Amino acid sequence: MSELRKRLSSWDAAIIVLTVLVLVIASLAVDNFGTSRNFTFLVLDLLPIILVALPMTFIIVTGEIDLSVASTLGLTSSLMGWFWNHNFSIETIIPLCVLIGAVAGVVNGFLVTGLGLPSLAVTIGTLALYRGLALVVLGDSAVADFPWNYTGWVTGTLGGGSVPNVLILMLALAVVFGVVLHATPVGRSLYAIGANAQAAHFSGIRVARTKFWLYVVSGAVAGLVGVLWTLRYSSARADNGAGLELAVVAAVLLGGVSIFGGKGSLPGVLAGVVLLAALQNALRLEDVSGQALNIVTGALLVLSVLLPNIITAVRGNWHRRKLRQSSKEKTAARFV
Amino acid sequence: MLRSPRKSLSVATAAFLALGMAACGGTTKDSSANTGGGAQPGASADPNAALKEGLKIAYLPKQLNNPYSDVETSGGEVAVKELKGEYKKVGPNDASASSQVSYINTLIQQQQDVIVVAANDPNAVCPSLNQARAAKIKIVTFDSDASKDCRDAFINQATTEGIGQSLAKMGSELAGGEGEIAVLSATPNATNQNSWIAVMKEELKKPEYSKIKLVKVAYGNDDDQKSFQEAQGLLQSYPNLKVIVSPTTVGIAAASRYVSASNFKGKVQITGLGLPNQMREYVKNGTVKKFALWNPADIGYLAAYAGAALASGKITGAEGDKFTAGKLGEYTIGKNGEIVLGPPTEFTAENIDKFDF
Numbered sequence: 001m002s003e004l005r006k007r008l009s010s011w012d013a014a015i016i017v018l019t020v021l022v023l024v025i026a027s028l029a030v031d032n033f034g035t036s037r038n039f040t041f042l043v044l045d046l047l048p049i050i051l052v053a054l055p056m057t058f059i060i061v062t063g064e065i066d067l068s069v070a071s072t073l074g075l076t077s078s079l080m081g082w083f084w085n086h087n088f089s090i091e092t093i094i095p096l097c098v099l100i101g102a103v104a105g106v107v108n109g110f111l112v113t114g115l116g117l118p119s120l121a122v123t124i125g126t127l128a129l130y131r132g133l134a135l136v137v138l139g140d141s142a143v144a145d146f147p148w149n150y151t152g153w154v155t156g157t158l159g160g161g162s163v164p165n166v167l168i169l170m171l172a173l174a175v176v177f178g179v180v181l182h183a184t185p186v187g188r189s190l191y192a193i194g195a196n197a198q199a200a201h202f203s204g205i206r207v208a209r210t211k212f213w214l215y216v217v218s219g220a221v222a223g224l225v226g227v228l229w230t231l232r233y234s235s236a237r238a239d240n241g242a243g244l245e246l247a248v249v250a251a252v253l254l255g256g257v258s259i260f261g262g263k264g265s266l267p268g269v270l271a272g273v274v275l276l277a278a279l280q281n282a283l284r285l286e287d288v289s290g291q292a293l294n295i296v297t298g299a300l301l302v303l304s305v306l307l308p309n310i311i312t313a314v315r316g317n318w319h320r321r322k323l324r325q326s327s328k329e330k331t332a333a334r335f336v
Numbered sequence: 337m338l339r340s341p342r343k344s345l346s347v348a349t350a351a352f353l354a355l356g357m358a359a360c361g362g363t364t365k366d367s368s369a370n371t372g373g374g375a376q377p378g379a380s381a382d383p384n385a386a387l388k389e390g391l392k393i394a395y396l397p398k399q400l401n402n403p404y405s406d407v408e409t410s411g412g413e414v415a416v417k418e419l420k421g422e423y424k425k426v427g428p429n430d431a432s433a434s435s436q437v438s439y440i441n442t443l444i445q446q447q448q449d450v451i452v453v454a455a456n457d458p459n460a461v462c463p464s465l466n467q468a469r470a471a472k473i474k475i476v477t478f479d480s481d482a483s484k485d486c487r488d489a490f491i492n493q494a495t496t497e498g499i500g501q502s503l504a505k506m507g508s509e510l511a512g513g514e515g516e517i518a519v520l521s522a523t524p525n526a527t528n529q530n531s532w533i534a535v536m537k538e539e540l541k542k543p544e545y546s547k548i549k550l551v552k553v554a555y556g557n558d559d560d561q562k563s564f565q566e567a568q569g570l571l572q573s574y575p576n577l578k579v580i581v582s583p584t585t586v587g588i589a590a591a592s593r594y595v596s597a598s599n600f601k602g603k604v605q606i607t608g609l610g611l612p613n614q615m616r617e618y619v620k621n622g623t624v625k626k627f628a629l630w631n632p633a634d635i636g637y638l639a640a641y642a643g644a645a646l647a648s649g650k651i652t653g654a655e656g657d658k659f660t661a662g663k664l665g666e667y668t669i670g671k672n673g674e675i676v677l678g679p680p681t682e683f684t685a686e687n688i689d690k691f692d693f
Contacts, residue, residue, distance in 0.1 A: 031446075032445035032447075033445075035445065037444070037445065038441075038445050041438070041441040041445070084365050087364045087365050089362025089363055090363045139524070140530065142457060142459065142460075142525065144460075144483075145365065149363075150363075232463075233433060233434055233437065233457070233460035233463075234459050234460065234462060234463060235433060237457065237525065238525075239525060240434070241434075243430070280438075281438075281442075284438065284439065284442045287424065287426065289426075290400055290427065290428055290429040291401075291429065
């Protein structure tokens, strides 16, 4: 884990501390925040953002981006409704939807790595494309009659206690992604690619292939989240998850991942997601209006980009001044 | 990497496996008996019970900052004050089903007595609403109903048939009995707009409307700019268009604004459902001759009284239950817990100044 310690910048640490602080203060000061029911609600709100943020972190670390995730989610959600209406069994539909998500990722991956197109442009394109396809599949209707034992599982808790079922799934996936990123050569190669793709290529890392598979994984996870989303709200709709990609990218950046690649850690990202969600949950319990919520999250994001830059600039200035001072002293010493 | 045969093979295998599984059995739509849980109104009504004071009544409209739902909830605020309760309004900034769920969860945590909600999706809010009912919170829906097994009562502003018929009638009248008309709706998923349009289409099949042709249903997503562009698009694509019927306050205002500033003014009529305050200018300058609406403030008002009656045990939401809603008088609960507000009002240049909402 020394690898992880190296990746944890002071910013990540600050975000983690801030998150813990917000959780503690909210539990003490906000009525009904620290209850087990609210915990379940919080976890359910976190679930889609955290899951999609896992592969997104990988992709942003390599210096690319995938903005099509929420549309992939919408597409798998409406396909789930379509399959269900066509009498496929739910046990078939779930893996099929994950697979379709992966195929959507294959398309992104091919366009970005096979044809060498910029990922921002490609995934803005597929963002529109997949959402459009979702509307073609299900149109303006919604499918709602999914079996209770599945929809109930997603919103339920372990044995009726206070641990939400989905928390287990979320933690398991977070651990897998965390280990891959911070304790394997694959993870290290992602940082190398993000720092300098050409240098990574010359040192033997298969840059294009790695990026391609990241998009496939991102699509598959988005497909899985499409399934979970549909089951949570018992509603397969083409507009499910609209705008989620921005919440995810925002949380990843807040968690200390550099949009230019090469920097960031998964614990930082997880803290970023929890921070945003807990803050919103607590403010809502305090009857803060939706607009004010947006202002708070927006300001937080701007600060998250601004502060590290200011800190770096200040440090650099200080460093330069010190250098100048010591050289002045040296010159002065020579003339004495 | 796509050229690698091994990787392509593994993807193909996965696809094959998934398709293979499709052949096997499992839980399908046909086999699953859907037993969505839900609180059942076990208690019986006590018609003589007094309305409780100090009830916490929370309004959750489809989204905040929509002038129409602001009027609805303002009526609610008046009623809650009359009832000596605690009024509160919360809501998301976007009209999506999932963001409403977070707000319902918050209201459960805050232990409200009544939640008055306009559902963005009849089913997506259900699990949370049933959780609320399990926590002894009464659910009254307004504006856009939730599935009937997850709420106690629904305030219906007017019957779907009544509105659909009125839309068809106004459209045909303004077109002079023949020609092309188009609809400018809200979002493609909007529950009530879709059901009104469905009735309107049925209605237009009648012989008296045989010369009226509905050429297009466009969607402005209840967004002013998008509705404006869609209105523009309709007039460009259909040069013979006579009337745009917009069953949403955002759409009708945007379409009127476009037409009143263009050379289509006077040639193309706008009608539908609108707010008098938003439409006054266009009625006065002759762009709009006639549009309709119920009084939205009365919906919020009625919902508060229905919620208070439910929370006080005066009614259970069963058919035939009666309660008095302040200045609006007595109401009887209809089938499936529906409470119908009354017939819509038509607004014209003659009467529009009598209304301020």
